[in-house]
Amino acid sequence: MxxxxxxxxxxxxxxxxxxxxxxxxxxxxxxxxxxxxxxxxxxxxxxxxxxxxxxxxxxxxxxxxxxxxxxxxxxxxxxxxxxxxxxxxxxxxxxxxxxxxxxxxxxxxxxxxxxxxxxxxxxxxxxxxxxxxxxxxxxxxxxxxxxxxxDTDILEPLDACEPDAIGVLVRVSDAQPEALRYMAERGIAPGLPIRVISREPFGVGQRVLIGDTEHIIGPELGRLIFIERTA
Amino acid sequence: MxxxxxxxxxxxxxxxxxxxxxxxxxxxxxxxxxxxxxxxxxxxxxxxxxxxxxxxxxxxxxxxxxxxxxxxxxxxxxxxxxxxxxxxxxxxxxxxxxxxxxxxxxxxxxxxxxxxxxxxxxxxxxxxxxxxxxxxxxxxxxxxxxxxxxDTDILEPLDACEPDAIGVLVRVSDAQPEALRYMAERGIAPGLPIRVISREPFGVGQRVLIGDTEHIIGPELGRLIFIERTA
DNA sequence: ATGCGTTTTTAGCGCACACTAACGACAAGT
DNA sequence: ACTTGTCGTTAGTGTGCGCTAAAAACGCAT
Structure with a gap:
């Protein structure tokens, strides 16, 4: 080196x-x-x-x-x-x-x-x-x-949240730049309110409301997004 | 290292x-x-x-x-x-x-x-x-x-200026932090108008008006200060 | 030209940090 | 109990960049 x-x-x-x-x-x-x-x-x-x-x-x-x-x-x-x-x-x-x-x-x-x-x-x-x-x-x-x-222990990965969970999107892992770019394009960022609508079968992921837009979050992404639960 | x-x-x-x-x-x-x-x-x-x-x-x-x-x-x-x-x-x-x-x-x-x-x-x-x-x-x-x-060639070191020279203090060499501290304490900084009043004998240096304060500038310092002459 | 002092280069080393290749230690499977 | 695969470590190298000690080159004065 x-x-x-x-x-x-x-x-x-x-x-x-x-x-x-x-x-x-x-x-x-x-x-x-x-x-x-x-x-x-x-x-x-x-x-x-x-x-x-x-x-x-x-x-x-x-x-x-x-x-x-x-x-x-x-x-x-x-x-x-x-x-x-x-x-x-x-x-x-x-x-x-x-x-x-x-x-x-x-x-x-x-x-x-x-x-x-x-x-x-x-x-x-x-x-x-x-x-x-x-x-x-x-x-x-x-x-x-x-x-x-x-608070790392308080936060839950989105991936692990069941439908109807409500909270605030607090943290997004910074490990993968492409994931960040993807999310930035769609307006996904910390601070937004978030609600899990449902979990799609066959590993597709979750339907989620972030801010006032609906997104499909695959399991890979779901593991990078952390929320603070309010319900 | x-x-x-x-x-x-x-x-x-x-x-x-x-x-x-x-x-x-x-x-x-x-x-x-x-x-x-x-x-x-x-x-x-x-x-x-x-x-x-x-x-x-x-x-x-x-x-x-x-x-x-x-x-x-x-x-x-x-x-x-x-x-x-x-x-x-x-x-x-x-x-x-x-x-x-x-x-x-x-x-x-x-x-x-x-x-x-x-x-x-x-x-x-x-x-x-x-x-x-x-x-x-x-x-x-x-x-x-x-x-x-x-403009490095246009500028003149204060040290080399004869009495009654007038100009603007443009540059101060950043090589010696203590010199900078000394000057900062006395309000000497780039941008100020400057006039050489006289040169003291026996290597003492120059009496100089910088802004509206008079300073004695020894030869060491005079070599670190550069002015753009207007006269 | 010869010798002296200065300047530069060679030689050889140390240290931080990476790498590959080869060796050992342990869990699990046969 | 023996093989196997998964770790981890040892051994040995390379590269960047610093150092000291000693040799070589230069430049000047005699």
Whole structure:
């Protein structure tokens, strides 16, 4: 891979380390258990040995403890780093959309590049300039400073909601840009009221009212959309 | 130095290459001649061998031609790269000051970090959001897209101006943050009218009217301040 | 021309991070 | 109990980019 260049005044951790911490955090919070190195490798699109090595590296930095046998867990320090990176990422996403008016689906990728170069100072200045928003454009929470995502457990994936469920579309996973583009085209975005009309058979998906438009949401998409139930 | 981490979607050139191109450009334009590798090393604060190696690297990338014997010159491609980086840098500086209200003296350092992570798309979006300004906060020109700095030759360093010279303070070199802090404290900034009152003997410097305040400008500072003469 | 100081390059190394190929450890199936 | 497939790890490489120590080239003064 390409070398690092002259990054003297940069963050205390390398971009790679930050990325691993972030990924660890994500996976750890998905199911609360030690994270397999293979999962990390898949998620970061690196080879298994690369992930294996880097996990050892993180352990040496005190960011991770390797449970004997299988899997790694973040230490408090690691968790703090991960949360700091995620916070920067989300602030940057907000910023790119609200201040620079970049299209929804490109914001996540740009933020991935920027999150390692933007200092905390700059990120906080962005946050202030935006009026300290509470969620990013995909509905992910921007937590005060080092808290856990408060509501990931409250939210339900649309996919899992039975007909007549009512709520607010709060979050849309930013993992797949094409999905975002698809949704943007149809006006599906966080903040809209949502109601499940019915579930179509044969795996077609759900008929859903979002805002005042009816949509057919396939199961793939349904897993990326999260709602806060009101009924 | 630290490794690069996962920078997949990034710029076509590494941060280091961009930094060398930028420096080459700067030095080449200072005196129009091939640039000695030692000068590059000094400017970038790396060892002479490092600079030497990287210059060879740039040559291989087609960004530079190494004049036999001494010194390197940018090719058109190299010049274009350098100008793109410099343009990004200046837009970012503007942005940090005008949109995020960061202090004058910290803006340059942050921009140095960011200029390699901000894509052209984002930089141009920043520029638009700022109303396409023509100069950055230090008075350096933000040229339309790939032109040469138009006026560096028109400007005169304050240091070289004789008493009674009148003009506008256009540019302040951003090379030394402490100097910027000093000037910021005293309200010295680009855009102000300026008049040289007298030159004090024994190397003390010049008495100068900037805006409507009188200042004593020592020779060190006088070399960092550039004015556009009107008389 | 010869020798000296400066400048540049060569040689060899370290570190971060990726990769492939090959090896080991364990669950499950026969 | 033995094979097999799925993990994970070790071993060894490559690339970017920095470094020091030593050699080579240049430029100037004698």
């Amino acid at each position: 390409t070398g690092t260049g002259l990054r003297k005044g940069a963050q205390p951790f390398t971009p790679a380390v930050e990325d691993y911490a972030k990924t660890l955090y994500r996976l750890e919070q998905q199911r609360d258990a030690p994270v397999a190195t293979g999962a990390i490798a898949t998620r970061l699109e690196v080879s298994a040995p690369s992930a294996s090595n880097m996990v050892r590296n993180l352990a040496q930095l005190g960011l991770v403890t390797v449970a004997r046998g299988r899997g790694a867990r973040l230490t408090p320090a690691g968790r703090e780093l991960a949360r700091a990176v995620i916070r920067r990422h989300r602030i940057i996403e907000c910023f790119l959309m609200d201040a620079l008016h970049l299209p929804w689906d490109s914001v996540h990728g740009e933020a991935d590049l920027l999150e390692h170069a933007v200092s905390t100072r700059v990120a906080e200045a962005m946050w202030d300039a935006l009026g300290r928003p509470v969620r990013d454009p995909h509905g992910d929470p921007i937590t005060p400073s080092g808290d856990d995502d408060p | 630290t490794g690069t981490g996962l920078r997949k979607g990034a710029q076509p050139f590494t941060p280091a290459v961009e930094d060398y191109a930028k420096t080459l450009y700067r030095l080449e334009q200072q005196r129009d001649a091939p640039v000695a590798t030692g000068a590059i090393a000094t400017r970038l604060e790396v060892s002479a061998p490092s600079a030497s190696n990287m210059v060879r690297n740039l040559a291989q990338l087609g960004l530079v031609t190494v004049a036999r014997g001494r010194g390197a010159r940018l090719t058109p491609a190299g010049r274009e790269l350098a100008r793109a980086v410099i343009r990004r840098h200046r837009i970012i500086e503007c942005f940090l000051m005008d949109a995020l209200h960061l202090p004058w003296d910290s803006v340059h350092g942050e921009a140095d970090l960011l200029e390699h992570a901000v894509s052209t798309r984002v930089a141009e979006a920043m520029w638009d959001a700022l109303g396409r300004p023509v100069r950055d906060p230090h008075g350096d020109p933000i040229t339309p897209s790939g032109d040469d700095d138009p």
